[in-house]
Amino acid sequence: MDAKDILGLPKNSFPALEKKSRPHKESHRKPDGISREVYALTGGVPPLMPSLDSSQLKKKPPSHEKITWQWLPFTNSARKDNLQLYHWVRVVNGVPPTGDYSFAKYNKSVDVVKYTDEEYDKYLTDPMWTKEETNQLFDLCQRFDLRFIIIADRFPSSRTVEELKDRYYSVSRAILIARASSTGDVATHPLVKEPYNVSQEIERKRALSMVLSQTRQQERRDEEVLVEAKRIAELRMPAKAVEESQLAPSNAGAEVTGRAVPGETASPSNAQLPSITFPDNASTLASLRILRVYLRTYALDQMVQATSSSAGPRTVKRIEQTLLDLGVNLKPRVPTKAVCAEHLELRKEMLTLLNLQKQVQYKEAEGSPFRDGSYNEAPGTPKDWTFIPDTMNFGGERVSKKDQKRKGHGHPSSSAHKRPRKKASEF
Amino acid sequence: MSQPLPLKRQGEHHPDDGASPIKPSRLKIALSSEDSDKKNANKRLKDVEICVPIVYGTTAFYLGRKASESQSHKWTVYVRGASNEDLGVVIKRVVFQLHPSFNNPTRVVESPPFELSECGWGEFEIAITLHFHSDVCDKQLDLYHHLKLYPEEESGPQSTKKPVVVESYDEIVFPEPSEGFLARVQNHPAVVVPRLPAGLNLPSPVPIETGNGKERGDTKDHPLTQWFLNFSEADELLKLAAARQQVQAHIVKLRRQLSLVEGMPQLSKPPSTYES
Numbered sequence: 001m002d003a004k005d006i007l008g009l010p011k012n013s014f015p016a017l018e019k020k021s022r023p024h025k026e027s028h029r030k031p032d033g034i035s036r037e038v039y040a041l042t043g044g045v046p047p048l049m050p051s052l053d054s055s056q057l058k059k060k061p062p063s064h065e066k067i068t069w070q071w072l073p074f075t076n077s078a079r080k081d082n083l084q085l086y087h088w089v090r091v092v093n094g095v096p097p098t099g100d101y102s103f104a105k106y107n108k109s110v111d112v113v114k115y116t117d118e119e120y121d122k123y124l125t126d127p128m129w130t131k132e133e134t135n136q137l138f139d140l141c142q143r144f145d146l147r148f149i150i151i152a153d154r155f156p157s158s159r160t161v162e163e164l165k166d167r168y169y170s171v172s173r174a175i176l177i178a179r180a181s182s183t184g185d186v187a188t189h190p191l192v193k194e195p196y197n198v199s200q201e202i203e204r205k206r207a208l209s210m211v212l213s214q215t216r217q218q219e220r221r222d223e224e225v226l227v228e229a230k231r232i233a234e235l236r237m238p239a240k241a242v243e244e245s246q247l248a249p250s251n252a253g254a255e256v257t258g259r260a261v262p263g264e265t266a267s268p269s270n271a272q273l274p275s276i277t278f279p280d281n282a283s284t285l286a287s288l289r290i291l292r293v294y295l296r297t298y299a300l301d302q303m304v305q306a307t308s309s310s311a312g313p314r315t316v317k318r319i320e321q322t323l324l325d326l327g328v329n330l331k332p333r334v335p336t337k338a339v340c341a342e343h344l345e346l347r348k349e350m351l352t353l354l355n356l357q358k359q360v361q362y363k364e365a366e367g368s369p370f371r372d373g374s375y376n377e378a379p380g381t382p383k384d385w386t387f388i389p390d391t392m393n394f395g396g397e398r399v400s401k402k403d404q405k406r407k408g409h410g411h412p413s414s415s416a417h418k419r420p421r422k423k424a425s426e427f
Numbered sequence: 428m429s430q431p432l433p434l435k436r437q438g439e440h441h442p443d444d445g446a447s448p449i450k451p452s453r454l455k456i457a458l459s460s461e462d463s464d465k466k467n468a469n470k471r472l473k474d475v476e477i478c479v480p481i482v483y484g485t486t487a488f489y490l491g492r493k494a495s496e497s498q499s500h501k502w503t504v505y506v507r508g509a510s511n512e513d514l515g516v517v518i519k520r521v522v523f524q525l526h527p528s529f530n531n532p533t534r535v536v537e538s539p540p541f542e543l544s545e546c547g548w549g550e551f552e553i554a555i556t557l558h559f560h561s562d563v564c565d566k567q568l569d570l571y572h573h574l575k576l577y578p579e580e581e582s583g584p585q586s587t588k589k590p591v592v593v594e595s596y597d598e599i600v601f602p603e604p605s606e607g608f609l610a611r612v613q614n615h616p617a618v619v620v621p622r623l624p625a626g627l628n629l630p631s632p633v634p635i636e637t638g639n640g641k642e643r644g645d646t647k648d649h650p651l652t653q654w655f656l657n658f659s660e661a662d663e664l665l666k667l668a669a670a671r672q673q674v675q676a677h678i679v680k681l682r683r684q685l686s687l688v689e690g691m692p693q694l695s696k697p698p699s700t701y702e703s
Contacts, residue, residue: 289602293564296478296598326670334596334660337478342667349674356681363688 005090007057066093076100078107112142113172123174129167133157141168162201169196281306297331300340307348319350469562470606472627477601477609478619479517480509482658483555484594486651487576490546491587498546500576503651504553505542509596509658512617513644515539517563517599524554539644550574557599562607562633568599590651596658606630617645 072089075082077100089096115124115138120131140151146168152161173191180186187193214222284306288299308316320330328346332339487502494500506521508514521541525532526549534543555570575593578585598619601608610629612618646652 291602292566293559293568293599293601295568295570296600299600323670326666326673328666328670329663332663332667334658334663336480336598336660339660339663339667342664342671346667346671346674349671349678353674353678353681356678356685360681360685360688363685 067091068094070096072096074101076104078104110141110145112138112146113175114138115171115175119175119178123178124171126167126170128163134167134171137164137167138171162198162205165201166196166198296335296337296340300332300335300343303340303344304347307344307351311351311354315351315354318354319347322350323347471603472606472609473603474624475604475609476621477604477612479514479599479601479617480596480619481514481599482507482509482594482596482655483570484572484592484656485553485574486654487574487591489576489585489587491585497548499548501544501546502574502576503542503544504555504572504574505540505646505651506555506557506570507540507542507646507649507655508617509598510616511646511649511652511655512615513539514541514617515644516612516615516617517559519558519560519563522556522558524556526551540646540649548576550576560608562605562611564601570595570597590654592654592656594656594658607633 068091069088070091071086072091073084073086074089075084091097120134124134125131126134136156137151140154144150144154148161148165148168152159152164155164169191173195176186176189176191177183281303284302288294288302308319311319323330323346328343332343335343483504483506485502485504487500489500490498504523506514506518515538518539518541520535520537523534523536523543525534525545526547528549529545529547536543551574553572553574555572557568557570559565559567572595573593575591578591606629609620609623611632611634613620613623613629646655
């Protein structure tokens, strides 16, 4: 009973159509390499749903047959009570359709084992269960198609779902084995191969419920612990490698090269230190001391890298640009100890300066949304306005306002109030 | 070193004298003073950093009329002390690795002045490996230098008189030198030794073998000396100091600005639209 029925179209025409349209469809497959949506933009493949062929829709119902629809009673073999209901039936030439109610085939049920009393006495006795209880259980299983939650609910004496399941499965298993002509026959039956494990089930369900009922905080903590564990595992791996390499004599093949071309880490013992440790000055010095000999330029390069490790690439570029603007070589021409020290200090000071600039920017931007004074705030917090004269000649007058109590409030307004600070020529 | 000697004398004088309190350990030290010298020679000093300023680079002359297709320039690659001192006290030999198109591209120079001259037409990167004396360091150090033959400005025909000189200044740093090394070089002009900690007793210096010790290893009177570049740290220091001053001044200003913004919550200011 589908659309075709209602329209009166013949059902059998579809298979024939399928064969014709399949080769048709194959040539219409979308080419590989571009996504479906992109190909659709170009017109692409027509939709894959087998649509009704439009020519078919215009067809008239076959005229040689006389179709009527009648309101007729029917019976359902799935019902046990011979109830007669009525429904519309498509009658062809006065002959109503034969056959069972089309939905009767969906009435499936579970095959629950049925045991005789002798079998019970022989194989199925259990100290925890009376015969009566077992019978009740099996009756409920039959009625409710092994829906144990309902069975547990309906069970007269209170037993947990796991207990009921356990009893049911062990009984079924015992019967199966008993009835089998030889043990080999049933050895592959899932009941025999993997018996129901009560304790495991209880544990599993408990764990699941714990996970389900975890608060968000616990979730976060668990994640942190996992991440920490992962990190420690990663740390352990290179540390192990370092241990193994340090056992080998230090001279063996480990060549220390201090390259005049900067930017390359030299000794392999340095490279094997876990990369997770953040390079700072102290550790860079320590790693330099491990090398028996190095070039001053190499040392300076390492220290510069250590100090700019906390800064992003854009900041580093700005520092370099500023250095050039001030007439300082990015790599000192005469790298003596004093010169290198000064150079390093200069870079550090520039980093500080840039960070301070950013801070000032943020503070100013924070204050500016309240420029109008029309902002309504929660009662009880006084508004404070301070005007700060511009002490730096960064071009133009800037006025910044800061509301002390407003720290957590909203985001600093964006582009309109940001100072263009990209050019180091502001110096 | 003077200290072992008095000990020795004491040891010799007082073996039977029970009155003078000589610890047996002292005797031991006295007798094995030479051994302890050797042991001390290998001991490493943690707080002393020895530094050897060097300059390395190339000088290239255009051969002019004598130039041919394959040999248009005569160039010299070298490693010299920054003040033209003899580096042989630290460096045992230098290996120059040339372009494979040269015969025997691995050239070893066993004695100072550490230089190598060749003729050629092409520019390439030369790998310079410094090998130190055994008491200095057993690891070698690599330097790289790009040989430049052609001058920056294309000012007509190249001069045969004026070479193209490219030099780089650097300093070899020995962070934990052995006492023996320190003893040997502490007064040598090629080596910069910082102020030694008080009470440091260095063993007597053991002279190292030099290849052909007769010829001078310094480059003070070298044919190429007139072309050597000058490297003075004073200029750079001045520039750096000036830059630092500027940056520091800006930092101070910004800090003041920041503290003004942050530190003044209750200052009431009477703007026209504000109602307290």
